[in-house]
Amino acid sequence: MTDSLVETFVSDDVLHRFMLEKAGVRGVLVRLGHSWQEIASRVEYPEGLRSTLGQAVAASALLTGNIKFEGTLSLEFKSQGAVRLLFAETTDQGRVRGLARFDPDALSHIVDLGTLDEAMLAITVGHAEKGRYQGVVTLDGTSSISEALEGYFDRSEQLPARILLAADGDHAVGLMLQPVPGEGGHSAADADDDAWARVGHLTETLGAREMLATRPEELLYRLYHEEQVRLYDPRPLAFGCTCSRERVEGMLRALGRDEVHATLDDRNGEIEVICEFCATRYTFDRVDAEQVLAGPDTPPAPSTLQ
Secondary structure, three states, X not given: OOHHXXXXXXXXXEEEEEEEOOOXXXXXXXXXXXXXXXXXXXXXXXXXXXXHHHHHXXXXXXXXXXXXXXOEEEEEEEOOOOEEEEEEEEEOOOEEEEEEEEOOOOOOOOOOHHHOOOOEEEEEEEEOOOEEEEEEEOOOOOOOHHHHHXXXXXXXXXXXXXXXXXXXXXXXXXXXXXXXXXXXOEOOOOOOOOHHHXXXXXXXXXXXXXXXXXXXXXXXXXXXXXXXXXXXXXXXXXXXXXXXXXXXHHHHHHHOHHHHHHXXXXXXXXXXXXXXXXXXXXXXXXXXXXXXXXXXOOOOOOOOOO
């Protein structure tokens, strides 16, 4: 393997947790390469929407950096505007996926989520069978996912966060910073009143082009070397889908016998379900359908599986 290929493997599709020890600030940096290209290649998204979807996928991975969970963490945006759905998900095993549904005739070059009719953004964490937590992110005119998430952390956790997101056709990158919660009433940030503001000023110098073009280790050193950066072991990320035949069977059972039979009649005795995330095809004839309907309940597939 050549040096350039080794560098690409190390730098792309990875989550880095780090600490700015002098400032008492923790951070997560996500860089997606092949995994994001796999997602973006499924649909010919307009450039503005592609960038927004890439930011959402990077954000979903970013939010897994400082929490322990089982199952998935998803960001789901819905509206009655030009972007009907924006969905991004990261599993506890580091598998990412995402998609968008949109009206190409109504979509403008610049995607401003906060201006779309009946816009809603939700974060869902957990396992379908073991329970989930969902938080609603207030948009209130915010134009970007990063601004909306910063507001969410400020309101729900009373802990400020600085989040930067960027995406193009090749990479999707995210950076999140938060003060370390104090232990026993003390933290490094408590001893340095200017620490959070100082880190914020350094972060403001980072533009989207530099984020997308720079390897994670180099980027962190370039920005924060005076703050004593400690990098933890990287966590690999990859494209992956959680669809399965069992989950599709659960969806069919949820539809009910009458609806399944009507669909079989309309489609010449066969139901075909195609996963929008990974394009896997699941087919059921009348015999298959009867076996499914007679089987035990199974959690249905997500609404984004059509």
